[in-house]
Amino acid sequence: MKSGMFADIPVDVGVVYEGERIRKGDMHAELGGPDVPHKFELLRVRPSDQVEDGKVVVVGPELKDIPEGSKTPFAMLVEVSGKDLEEEMEGVFERRLHYFTNWVEGFMHLNQRNTIWCRVSKKTVQKGFTLKHLGMVIIRLYHSECPIIEKVQVTFYTDPAEVERLYPEAIKVYDARDARARGLKDEEVDVFYGCTLCQSFAPTHVCVITPQRYANCGAISWFDGRAASRIDPKGSIYEVKIGKVIDPLKGEWEGANESVKAKSLGAVQRVQLYTAFGYPHTSCGCFEAVAFYIPEVDGLGIVHRDFKGPAVNGVSFSTMADSTAGGRQVDGFHGLSFEYMRSPKFLQADGGWKRVVWIPKEAKERVKDFIPKEVVDKIPTEEEVKNIEELKAFLKEHNHPIVEPSEDLKKLGVKGLKGVEAEKAAEAPAEAAGGVPAEGVPVMAPTLTVGVPGAGGMEFEIILKNARIFAEKMIIRKAERKGKGEGK
Numbered sequence: 001m002k003s004g005m006f007a008d009i010p011v012d013v014g015v016v017y018e019g020e021r022i023r024k025g026d027m028h029a030e031l032g033g034p035d036v037p038h039k040f041e042l043l044r045v046r047p048s049d050q051v052e053d054g055k056v057v058v059v060g061p062e063l064k065d066i067p068e069g070s071k072t073p074f075a076m077l078v079e080v081s082g083k084d085l086e087e088e089m090e091g092v093f094e095r096r097l098h099y100f101t102n103w104v105e106g107f108m109h110l111n112q113r114n115t116i117w118c119r120v121s122k123k124t125v126q127k128g129f130t131l132k133h134l135g136m137v138i139i140r141l142y143h144s145e146c147p148i149i150e151k152v153q154v155t156f157y158t159d160p161a162e163v164e165r166l167y168p169e170a171i172k173v174y175d176a177r178d179a180r181a182r183g184l185k186d187e188e189v190d191v192f193y194g195c196t197l198c199q200s201f202a203p204t205h206v207c208v209i210t211p212q213r214y215a216n217c218g219a220i221s222w223f224d225g226r227a228a229s230r231i232d233p234k235g236s237i238y239e240v241k242i243g244k245v246i247d248p249l250k251g252e253w254e255g256a257n258e259s260v261k262a263k264s265l266g267a268v269q270r271v272q273l274y275t276a277f278g279y280p281h282t283s284c285g286c287f288e289a290v291a292f293y294i295p296e297v298d299g300l301g302i303v304h305r306d307f308k309g310p311a312v313n314g315v316s317f318s319t320m321a322d323s324t325a326g327g328r329q330v331d332g333f334h335g336l337s338f339e340y341m342r343s344p345k346f347l348q349a350d351g352g353w354k355r356v357v358w359i360p361k362e363a364k365e366r367v368k369d370f371i372p373k374e375v376v377d378k379i380p381t382e383e384e385v386k387n388i389e390e391l392k393a394f395l396k397e398h399n400h401p402i403v404e405p406s407e408d409l410k411k412l413g414v415k416g417l418k419g420v421e422a423e424k425a426a427e428a429p430a431e432a433a434g435g436v437p438a439e440g441v442p443v444m445a446p447t448l449t450v451g452v453p454g455a456g457g458m459e460f461e462i463i464l465k466n467a468r469i470f471a472e473k474m475i476i477r478k479a480e481r482k483g484k485g486e487g488k
C-alpha cells in the first residue's frame with residue numbers, strides 16, 4: 001500500500017524517474033513531438049478569483065482513449081495565483097513542468113514551450129494512470145516546491161482543434177516575454193544568472209544567462225533568472241558575480257568562469273559566451289537549435305529542433321544534437337535558443353550573422369527581423385540549397401560576406417570560401433598523385449574503438465565515445481600485401 005503525497009496516484013512519482021526514456025515500442029502514445037504541428041505548455045499568473053486550486057480539466061480524449069501508438073497534438077495550461085507572484089516569474093515556473101512531469105514513472109517530457117515532446121508508456125496507462133492524475137501530481141509539486149504559489153489549476157488539451165485554436169495565443173505570450181527581456185545590455189549589469197536545472201540530464205551543463213544571451217532552452221531570460229534567484233537564492237537558478245572581463249569580444253569573465261567551474265565540479269574550466277569555437281557555452285539537450293561549422297565554406301549553418309530533413313551538410317538535427325548535447329563544449333557545434341539569435345551578441349566573435357550560410361526557412365522566418373538587412377537575402381534555406389555544392393554556388397552568386405571576407409571578418413580569423421578554395425588548390429598536386437578528395441563532412445562516430453599493439457604482445461583498446469572526426473581529405477590507396485612475417 002503506497003503512502004505519502006502520491007498515495008492515490010497509480011504509478012510512482014519521484015526524482016529517480018527523471019531521465020527515464022520511453023522507446024517507441026514501449027509507448028502508449030506520443031503527446032506533442034516533432035511529428036505534430038501544434039503543441040505547447042504555458043503557465044500564466046492570474047488573479048486569485050480566476051484560479052480554482054486543485055482543479056484539473058481534460059479537453060479531449062483521456063490517455064486510455066488515445067489510440068495506442070498514435071501521435072497527438074497536446075497542450076498544458078497551468079494557471080497559478082499568489083499574492084507575491086508577478087508575471088515576470090511565469091517563465092521560471094513554467095520551466096518546472098519539465099521536471100515535475102518527468103518525475104512520473106512512465107512519463108517522458110522533452111523540450112519546452114511550443115516544442116514539447118511527451119510520451120507515456122503502455123505500462124503506465126495499463127496501471128490506470130490518466131491526465132487527471134498528471135494534473136494532480138503537477139499541482140501538488142508546485143505547492144510543495146514553490147510555496148510562493150498559493151493556487152494552481154491545470155488544463156490539458158488533447159483535442160487537436162482546441163490545441164490549434166489556442167496555439168497562436170501561446171506564441172504571443174512567449175514573444176511578449178522575450179521582447180520584455182530585450183533592451184538591456186550585458187555591459188550594463190554586474191551580475192549574470194546561472195542555471196543547473198538540466199544537470200539531471202547533463203551533469204556538467206551550466207547555463208550562464210546574460211541580458212543578451214538567453215538560456216539555451218529559450219525559456220529563461222536574465223529577468224527570469226533575477227526573479228527566480230530572488231524567490232530562492234539557494235535554488236538551481238542563482239546569481240553569478242561577473243568579475244573582471246577577460247575577453248569582451250568572446251564574452252569571457254572571471255566570475256562566470258569561477259561559477260561554471262564550481263557548478264560543473266571542475267569539468268568545465270572556462271566559458272566564452274559569444275562563440276561556437278574554443279570554449280563555447282556547454283549544451284545540455286533542450287537547446288532550440290544547433291549552430292554547426294561547415295568547413296567547405298568556412299561558415300556556420302543553423303538547424304532547429306523541428307526541422308525534419310537533413311541539414312545542408314547531410315546530417316539531421318537529432319544526430320547533431322546527440323553530438324552537441326550532454327553538457328560538453330564541442331568545438332564548432334553550439335546549442336542555442338531562438339532569442340539568442342535575435343541578440344546583437346549572437347556569435348559575435350565568429351562574425352555573427354555574416355558567418356551564417358544556411359538556416360531552415362521556418363527558423364529564418366522567426367528571426368528574420370533581427371538579421372542585418374545586407375545579409376538576410378544572402379542566407380539560403382532548404383528551398384534554395386540542398387547540399388554543399390549548391391550552397392557554394394548560391395553563396396558566390398549572391399556575394400555572401402563569407403565568399404571574400406571583409407577586413408573585420410578577417411580580423412576574427414575567418415578565411416572564407418575563397419580562402420578554403422585557395423588552400424584546396426594548393427593541396428591539389430597531392431590529390432593528383434593518387435589521393436581521392438573527400439568533402440569535410442563531419443563523421444559522427446558515437447563510439448570508435450581502435451586497437452593499438454602494445455609492448456609484450458598486449459593489445460590496448462582506445463575507445464572514443466561520441467567522437468566527431470573531421471576529414472579535410474580522405475585518401476584511399478590500394479594496399480600492397482606483404483609477405484608473411486612482414487606485417488600488413
Ligand code: SF4
Nearest residue numbers: 195197198207215217
Ligand atoms: S537549458 Fe539552461 S536555463 Fe534552461 S532549464 Fe536547462 S540549465 Fe536551466
